[in-house]
Amino acid sequence: MSSDEITKRKKDHIEICSTDKANFRNKTAGFEYYDFKHYAITELNLEQIDIAQRFFNKTISAPLIISCMTGGVNESKNINHELAKVAQHLKIPIGSGSQRALIEDRAKLKSFSIIREAAPDVPILANIGAAQVAQGIKLEDYKFIIDSLEADALVVHVNPLQELIQHRGEPNFKGLLNNLESLIRKITIPVIVKEVGSGINGEAAEKLLEIGVKGVDVAGAGGTSWSAVEYLRNEKNADELFWDWGLPTSFCIKDVNKLKENYNFILIGSGGIKNGFDAAKSIALGADLVASAGTFFRLLKNAGAEKLIEVIEEWISTIKKVMYLTNSRDLKELRENKLIKVSDYY
Numbered sequence: 001m002s003s004d005e006i007t008k009r010k011k012d013h014i015e016i017c018s019t020d021k022a023n024f025r026n027k028t029a030g031f032e033y034y035d036f037k038h039y040a041i042t043e044l045n046l047e048q049i050d051i052a053q054r055f056f057n058k059t060i061s062a063p064l065i066i067s068c069m070t071g072g073v074n075e076s077k078n079i080n081h082e083l084a085k086v087a088q089h090l091k092i093p094i095g096s097g098s099q100r101a102l103i104e105d106r107a108k109l110k111s112f113s114i115i116r117e118a119a120p121d122v123p124i125l126a127n128i129g130a131a132q133v134a135q136g137i138k139l140e141d142y143k144f145i146i147d148s149l150e151a152d153a154l155v156v157h158v159n160p161l162q163e164l165i166q167h168r169g170e171p172n173f174k175g176l177l178n179n180l181e182s183l184i185r186k187i188t189i190p191v192i193v194k195e196v197g198s199g200i201n202g203e204a205a206e207k208l209l210e211i212g213v214k215g216v217d218v219a220g221a222g223g224t225s226w227s228a229v230e231y232l233r234n235e236k237n238a239d240e241l242f243w244d245w246g247l248p249t250s251f252c253i254k255d256v257n258k259l260k261e262n263y264n265f266i267l268i269g270s271g272g273i274k275n276g277f278d279a280a281k282s283i284a285l286g287a288d289l290v291a292s293a294g295t296f297f298r299l300l301k302n303a304g305a306e307k308l309i310e311v312i313e314e315w316i317s318t319i320k321k322v323m324y325l326t327n328s329r330d331l332k333e334l335r336e337n338k339l340i341k342v343s344d345y346y
Helices: 003-017 074-090 100-104 110-118 130-135 139-149 160-165 176-186 202-210 226-233 249-261 276-285 294-303 305-325
Strands: 034-036 053-055 058-060 064-066 124-129 153-157 191-194 215-217 266-270 289-292 339-341
Touching: 003 074, 003 226, 003 294, 034 276, 064 074, 064 305, 074 110, 074 294, 074 305, 100 124, 100 139, 110 139, 124 130, 124 139, 130 153, 130 176, 139 153, 139 176, 160 226, 176 191, 176 202, 191 266, 202 215, 202 249, 249 266, 249 276, 266 276, 276 289, 276 305, 276 339, 289 294, 294 305
Parallel strands: 064 289, 124 153, 153 191, 191 215, 215 266, 266 289
Antiparallel strands: 034 339, 053 058
C-alpha cells in the first residue's frame, strides 16, 4: 500500500472516530452485569487513598492510559501534541498510534516525536501492527520507531478482523508468533500485545506470555468497532455482518487474569471504557491498568484538552470513591472479591 493510501486511510479513521457512529450496536463491554459490594462500615479516609503506581520503571499518578490512537498525517501531529500534554499534566502513560507510516516515510517523524517532546516524564508506548511483525520488518525499523519516541515499551496491535474487513487489508499473520518471539529477544524494552476492539482471551494470551510478552491489553468488544469503521469507510468492500464481532471486555479481563497464577505480566483492560465506574470495574475484575482511546479522543476533538483533563480527573476521583465504599485500601484490595454479579441479587 502506498504512503498516500495510508494517509487517506488515517484521515478517514480520524473523521469516523470523532463520532460514536462506529460503536458496537448490539454488544456491550459487559460491565453492567457487575456491581460493587458496598461495605457500610468502611473506616478509610478518602483523602488518604493513593492510586499511584509503577509502570515500566516510572511512577504514574493513576492506573490509566491514554491509549494508542493515531499518527502519520498532519491532523495527527496536533492530536498527539494535545494528548501528550494531557498525559504529562496528569502523569499518566500515553500510547502512540501505529508507526507503520513512519517506517514507510520518515518525513512523518514529527507527528510522533512530538509526543515525547510534550510528555518528557511519562511512559510512552511505541506501536506497530501485527501484520508488519508477521512480514518481518527490519530490526533497524523497530529501533527507529522506538527511538523516535524514546519509548518505554512497544505495543504490537493485533487486528485480524480489521485487516480482514478493510479495503486492501493484510489478513495474513502467518509467522507472527515466531517473529514476535525473535523481536522480544532483540530489543531492550518490554513488548505489550493489544487487540483493537475484538478482545484477547486467556488461550491467546497464554501463547503470547509463553514467548516473552510482558503486557496484554485485552481491548475487548464494547467500544469502537473497527469492523464498523472499515464498513463506513467503504461499504462496497466490507461485510456489515461482522460489525459486532468480538469478546466483551469484562469477559476478556476475567479470562486473562486467571493467568496471573503462572505468569508475571501487566494486564490492561480496554474496550468500551466510558467512565470511572467502568475503569474501577475493570480493575476489580483483575486489570492492572485501564486504557481508553475512543472516549478520550472524542472528548479532545469535540471539547478540547481542558475538558479531557477534567473528565480523566473525574475518573480518578470515581475510582477512589469506589475504593472508599468497598473498603479497599489500595488497588490490590480492589481486586479482591469486591464485585457481585447483578443476577445474584434476585
